[in-house]
Structures are given as structure tokens and as C-alpha cells.
Amino acid sequence: MSGCTGVSAGGAAPPREERVGVMVRVRFHGRGGHGVKTASRIVGTAAFLAGYQVQDSPVYGAERRGAPVTAFTRISGKPVLERGPIQSPDLIVIADETLLEDPVAGVLAGQEAASAVFVNAESAEGLAEKYSIRPEIIALDITGRTLEALGRASALSAGIGAAAARLTGLVSAEQLEEAGREELAHAGVLEDMIKKNVALAREIYAEVPAVTIHRGGPVAAEAAAPEMRTVAYDSPTRGAPSVIAPGNAELRQTGAWRVEMPVIDYDRCTRCGLCFVRCPDGAIALDDDGYPVIDYDHCKGCMICQQICPIHGIEIKKETEAW
Ligand code: SF4
Ligand code: SF4
The missing domain is CATH 3.30.70.20 (Alpha-Beta Plaits)
Incomplete structure (x- = not known):
């Protein structure tokens, strides 16, 4: 069993009452079949259970197992009016280390604003230099742990979701477990497998440190209503x-x-x-x-x-x- 390694880890985020005016943006990167969409839903649902307003949405490329997939979760104490891809994430969660090698996947785009990067890898050692990662790096071998717990190395949603949820510092272990149960049942996962996933999520939550979200962008409550446009017919x-x-x-x-x-x-x-x-x-x-x-x-x-x-x-x- 490999432990969680990081360049550094800050303390827990401020309590919810102090964070109502900011939004935490989490961007997930994985490949089709990894379960990053479900991971982002687990984090969103857990934050919702913690009393936050949330939004989560995935973006698929070509519909194919193995193709890069990105998912976004926004968590805020106020209504989430911001839409679209997260360009400046507070947390970047990378479910597949090989995506760091892919110049098109753009997993580190906007890293200047991020407080931490989580990588599904055995160690954070050398990653900063190799990939020019500037925020602090937290690494844990989620694939190995999933293989150990579930007998398969794909379907990383529980582990990735647990790591991301913990990193935000915004949800409790109980809220994460309830969210995991709900989302995995919704995805059609059988009960005995849900139990194993939830147990794995609990372990990973306990191992990963919460990081200090330095920034937390302002909520877009004052954003202007989008302008309506008439789209002309094209042949x-x-x-x-x-x-x-x-x-x-x-x-x-x-x-x-x-x-x-x-x-x-x-x-x-x-x-x-x-x-x-x-x-x-x-x-x-x-x-x-x-x-x-x-x-x-x-x-x-x-x-x-x-x-x-x-x-x-x-x-x-x-x-x-x-x-
Ligand atoms: S199979 Fe047909 S529809 Fe699908 S990508 Fe190829 S040309 Fe397009
Ligand atoms: S143009 Fe129409 S008939 Fe010809 S291959 Fe395409 S769908 Fe079929």
C-alpha cells in the first residue's frame, strides 16, 4: 500500500461561513473509462450535502474509452452563475499521469491560479521539474489502491473523488460517503461493489491532506445576464x-x-x-x-x-x- 506524497500540504480550508463569498473551482482530467465524470459528481454531491451550492459538468471529446475527458466542479456559498469550462482552477486533479505528456490535453492550463495539483501517481518526486508544475503537488497511487480494493485498475471514481473532496477541505468523510453511495448507485454499480468503493473512498479521504486554497475566486453573482442572440439559418x-x-x-x-x-x-x-x-x-x-x-x-x-x-x-x- 503506497502512502500519499506531496511537495507540501497546507492546513484545512477555513470553515464554510468564512468561504461564502468565494468559489472553489476543481478541474478533473482523465480518460474515458476512468470515471472522472462520476468523481466530479461525487465531489459536487458531497459539497451539496455540506450545504454549498455546486455545479458539475463533464466535457467529452470523441466518445471512446481511453480518450481524454475533462470534468468541472464549482463549489460556492452563493448561487453558481458561472458557466463553461474552468480556465483558472483552484485544484487540478489528474487521474492519469500520461496526460501530462499529452500537449493537446492541456491538463496544466491555468495552473498559475491553482493552489494544488493532485496526480494519480506513486510519488510526487520529480514531477514538478519534469512537467514544470508550479503549484504544490499531492500524489497518491489511486490506480494501485483501486486494483487492491476492487480487483480492477479502471473505474477510479471513488478514489479520485475522495482525494479531490478531501483536498477542497470543504466536506466531511460522512458527506463524501453518502455522496459516493448515491452517485455510484445512480451509475448502476451493484451494492457489494458500492460498499467496496465507499470503503476505499474512506481510506483515501483519511490519507490525503486538505490543502489551503489560497485564492478561491469571487462568485459571479453580479455577472450580467447573457445576451440573447438570434442564430441565422445556415445550409x-x-x-x-x-x-x-x-x-x-x-x-x-x-x-x-x-x-x-x-x-x-x-x-x-x-x-x-x-x-x-x-x-x-x-x-x-x-x-x-x-x-x-x-x-x-x-x-x-x-x-x-x-x-x-x-x-x-x-x-x-x-x-x-x-x-
Ligand atoms: S463512422 Fe461515419 S459518422 Fe462516424 S466518424 Fe466516421 S464518417 Fe463520421
Ligand atoms: S449521402 Fe445519403 S445516401 Fe449517400 S451515403 Fe450519405 S446518407 Fe447514404
Whole structure:
């Protein structure tokens, strides 16, 4: 069993009454299947049970196990009116150390404002220098602990949620346990596995130190109401998603994730354009004659185009056969 290591750890955060005017922003990074979305929900629910107002929301990239996933939890003593991704987190929680190597994942973005970075790793030793991490680093081998407790190394939500909840210094062990039970049941986890998860969460909560949240940004209670805009109608060729700059689509060769390949039967295609409109990755373009053309560098094989084609004109081929 490995202990929690950190560069330094501050004391507990001030009591709730002193924190009503600030908002604590926690940003989680993991991969599809790690459970960071559930971890962020556990932290949010635990904080809600502690009497705070909370907001949690995940952002998925391509819908695929192993793809980077980010989740956000905002905790405040006042209504949470702020929306969107957290750019300046108070806590950064990294469920997979390899994400630190990924230049696109941007797990350290906004670290200047953060009070601490939690890394699912055996030790914090050397991480600051290797990855230029400036806030204090807390590390614990959540994967190893999850494997030990649950017999599997994925589904890290209880451990990651417990570490994050403790780091905020805003929730009690009891509130964390209740939140864990509720969220795991909601996710369809069976009772005996919930008990193991909750026991693991309790252990990790006891090991991880609360850090001092130096800043805690002001709540956005006075934020102006968003301006309403009328969105003009665009034809499918303009309104459908496309893989264009700016963005990182070009860097993400999601075609490498594909296990099945959609192949258009051009003898039957009616050029209705539905596959072009519905491809979630904008991996289908229309040629000069209006026929759909698949960009196999970015098609990730979700097969939505195959399901949507009204004439069943898109065939599924095994990747090995197709190439
Ligand atoms: S399978 Fe079809 S819908 Fe899915 S990414 Fe590829 S082209 Fe787009
Ligand atoms: S949905 Fe089918 S018929 Fe319509 S453009 Fe795509 S391949 Fe052709």
C-alpha cells in the first residue's frame, strides 16, 4: 500500500461561513473509462450535502474509452452563475499521469491560479521539474489502491473523488460517503461493489491532506445576464461540423482508433447528404458533385453515418479487411 506524497500540504480550508463569498473551482482530467465524470459528481454531491451550492459538468471529446475527458466542479456559498469550462482552477486533479505528456490535453492550463495539483501517481518526486508544475503537488497511487480494493485498475471514481473532496477541505468523510453511495448507485454499480468503493473512498479521504486554497475566486453573482442572440439559418454545407482550423482536430488522428470502417456504396448513394450532416466529427465532406467523401484520418468509426443512411448505402467493414 503506497502512502500519499506531496511537495507540501497546507492546513484545512477555513470553515464554510468564512468561504461564502468565494468559489472553489476543481478541474478533473482523465480518460474515458476512468470515471472522472462520476468523481466530479461525487465531489459536487458531497459539497451539496455540506450545504454549498455546486455545479458539475463533464466535457467529452470523441466518445471512446481511453480518450481524454475533462470534468468541472464549482463549489460556492452563493448561487453558481458561472458557466463553461474552468480556465483558472483552484485544484487540478489528474487521474492519469500520461496526460501530462499529452500537449493537446492541456491538463496544466491555468495552473498559475491553482493552489494544488493532485496526480494519480506513486510519488510526487520529480514531477514538478519534469512537467514544470508550479503549484504544490499531492500524489497518491489511486490506480494501485483501486486494483487492491476492487480487483480492477479502471473505474477510479471513488478514489479520485475522495482525494479531490478531501483536498477542497470543504466536506466531511460522512458527506463524501453518502455522496459516493448515491452517485455510484445512480451509475448502476451493484451494492457489494458500492460498499467496496465507499470503503476505499474512506481510506483515501483519511490519507490525503486538505490543502489551503489560497485564492478561491469571487462568485459571479453580479455577472450580467447573457445576451440573447438570434442564430441565422445556415445550409447543411455551412451549418454541419467540419474539421477545420482553428482547433486541434488535425493533431488528433482519430482514424487510428477505428476498429470498423464505413464504406460508401457510390452506385447506390442518392447524395441526400444526411451522413455529411450527422457525422459528429465532421469527417465527411461533399465533393463537387455532392457525393460524400469520408476523411479516414479523422473518421473514428462510430458508425452514425451507417445508421443514418436512409438507403443503407454505407457498409461496415472490419478495419483489417478494409485496409
Ligand atoms: S463512422 Fe461515419 S459518422 Fe462516424 S466518424 Fe466516421 S464518417 Fe463520421
Ligand atoms: S446518407 Fe447514404 S445516401 Fe445519403 S449521402 Fe450519405 S451515403 Fe449517400
